[in-house]
Amino acid sequence: MFKKSLRHTILLNIGAFLLVAMLEILGGWLFRDKYDTTYSFYAWQLSYAAAIMGVIWVNHFILIPFVYDKKGYVLYGMLLIATIFLGAFLKAYPEWIGVYKMSSFLIYTTGTGMAAFFLRRNLIIQRENAEKDKLQREIELNYLKEQVNPHFLFNSLNSIYSLSRQQSLETPDLVMQLSELMRYQLESSKKDTVLLKEELEFIENYLLLEEKRLSKRCTIEFLIGGDLLDFRIAPMLLIPFVENAIKHGAHSTNRQSTIDVSASLEDTTFHFSVVNSKPLAIAKFNREGLGLENVKRRLSLLYPKSHSLHIEETEKLYRVNLAIDLKVQIND
Template identity: 80%
Template sequence: MLEILGGWLFKDKFHSDYEFYVWQLSYAVTIMGVIWINHFILIPLFYDKRSYFLYGILLIGSIFLGAYLKAYPNWIGVYKMISFLIYTTGTGMAAFFLRRNMIIRRENDEKEKLQKDMELTYLKEQVNPHFLFNSLNSIYSLSRQQSSETPDVVMQLSELMRYQLESAKKDIVLLKEELEFLENYLLLEEKRLSKRCIIEFSIDGDVSDFAIAPMLLIPFVENAIKHGAQSTNEQSTIDISAQMKNSTFHFCVVNSKPTMATESKREGIGLENVRRRLNLLYPNSHVLKIDNTEKAYRVNLAIDLKAST
């Protein structure tokens, strides 16, 4: 082994530098030949196809053949060469599998990211028609009442739609802008619902330095209106609060329920959508709790947001 690993220590045994370099080159060619056969023939054709027994036999055979061709008829040299080839082949295999695992992991990460981006795009696009449908219902109700505020509401809706279309192109928006969007939407709904619904909206804490995924909060507000004030002619209430504590954003929506409310088996597309988006965008950094009691429907959302740059 020492004769092979420390060939430079025995340079004086050779008659010329030429013979020494040829000797060194022959060992390098033998070693690289066995490694090449293992990596590009044996592993793809046998190991990767789970023919482990056949792979082992062929690998041992290639090591023995390489040692035999290099050192025969010196059997001591053959044994030394076999030991050296086992060492170099094992080291090469470790490097090969480490590199391949890194490539596979990177490819899987890229596929997962692509899948996540595609799913988020699909979920975000679902919000567009859902929000537009609810907004057009508001205008339709006002037009039937022949309200003088209908033109102003149409202008409000156009501003809301402009924000929605612009935010749909972004991954995140300023939290302050998102809350202003909610406030304008509530003003529009307040006009439609007239005096039969009392809407309270409060913001506590400094939200100017934080960002959030666009159109993430609106489904909770729409759900409160749809299953609260919109489903009854009774007096109803909607209480919405947004609070920032350190880097955690707390969002709470509470709506009263009609006395003769019909239990729904589904929460609707909007809440299913937002649940999925939260899991994709804020994994392990959000808590969503929904309490559906006899008199009220409460949503509590907490998200750990990072300060925007």
């Protein structure tokens, strides 16, 4: 990586020298007859270009990194002026009027070179920061995605455990159903996106599993509207809302409860709603667990400008409304 960067820097500066030399030759072409020979003309123009680039190189590779970047601004200014004057003196002495003109020209060319240098450095810094942000984003997303696995498995195993204690005859079938859910989760966790219809099928199967465990204590409705087509969504993004509705609604009371889940697609906007009844004995309870915090963070990373999430809590109901524009690619 260092060799590649060094080679790129060398080639860039060779190119800059050749460009300056060519400009000097073209600029003095009309006056070439004033020189004794063609060789002396080219030698003078190349020496002029060398003087210009010499001052620029001293500034870029010595003064800026070793003085300016260490906040020695006054010393940097003094050394830069001295460098410009020395370059002009070596090139134009003993004609002091020539030294003055050369100094003025070197101030202009050095300023132009500094502008190009800082512009290029800022672009490099911005690119490096963007790469770091992208890497950090990928690391965080992978971490959040990995958290979903044990969280979902823990909640599902609790459901199976409750049925096994009741010695339900449906327990073996539910274990197989859970294994299918886990298979989908493990496969989808390797992907950035999955088909929206597959994700909704996964939620439907999870609700069927919970409905069997809750028996007649909870009425669960799941409605899907609109043509899902081939729209895609981040995997395991919706299930935490459903899990929380079951955990803090039906699981927390022996009374009759309800859970209504709806999903619809309008143009490219996906709407997802989860409404569950609240236990009467509990006026207010905290829903900001691992699952919700996880999904909120994933939404902010994956769909920063293309989603809206509204959570509403009343005396009897808890409502979640999520809207995502699926036309926007996750990697944008």
